[in-house]
Amino acid sequence: TQAALFATEVALYRLVEHYGLTPDYLMGHSVGELAAAHIAGVLDLDDACTLVAARGRLMQTAPAGGAMIAIEATETEIRDTLPTHHGHLDIAAVNTPHSTVITGDHHAAHQLATTWRNNGRRTKQLNVSHAFHSPHMDTILDDFHTTAATLTYHTPTIPIISNLTGQPATTEQLTNPHYWTQHLRHTVRFNDGIHHLHHHNVTTYIELGP
Incomplete structure (x- = not known):
């Protein structure tokens, strides 16, 4: 599911990009922020797919129930x-x-x-299938961080609103494996992100997902 969501979101973005869309901001929801990170150039496609695949695989090994x-x-x-x-x-x-x-x-x-x-x-x-963003994820954080630490990160070309803070993510955050590890575990602050965009005069939103 994680890989399918990522692929769908990136493909839909490439479609609207082809028709001339240039966003002022990007924001995802949970795994959607990894799609945003790839679109913004933080991770190339190979590294983004590696991280998404590890995320999905490790989550399936977390405690069930x-x-x-x-x-x-x-x-x-x-x-x-x-x-x-x-x-x-x-x-x-x-x-x-x-x-x-x-x-x-x-x-x-x-x-x-x-x-x-x-x-x-x-x-x-x-x-x-599992209790995502819960204490059930604690057992996989070290392995996920190990994978995240092998990747190459770049400065984003489009601002990304962070799920962790509801504010624009800094380059230091987005290029730090620890950020993506915490992102897997902690609360998705989607409402705060929308609130931030609203107060910065964003009036048009396009949702790209299944």
Whole structure:
């Protein structure tokens, strides 16, 4: 799935590029940021494919039995309820001001989602094989970093909005294997990224993906 997403996103970008599209910014969502990094010239195609393939392969070796559930709640609301599930759950993504994805142990995730449903909030379990961006990924971080450290990185030619910060990624971040390792594990701050673009007068967005 990781490789298919990457290939689809890059191919769609090349298509619109052929018709004259020149973006002011790039932003991905999870593995989509690797596609953005390739498009911006941070990684050539061979190195980008190497990193995406390692990411997908290693994720499949992570512990099974996890769950990811989108909840109609703010990040703050969710974080306030996480301490009772310490070490078992984390926030995978903050997609909108009121849509937050939890990730981690199956039982803990469903227990927390049930609490929110009982309070009248909508929830939706994601169709995923593993609990991505959760403590379940901790076992693969060293191996992923080892692969990332073998690649050659370049200064981006198009600004990339970072999933880790929701702000423009620096060259130092994008060319550091540690950044991509943390990117695999930590929260996708998509809402913060959109917020940043909005406040910098971005008015037109094109989504390129399946």
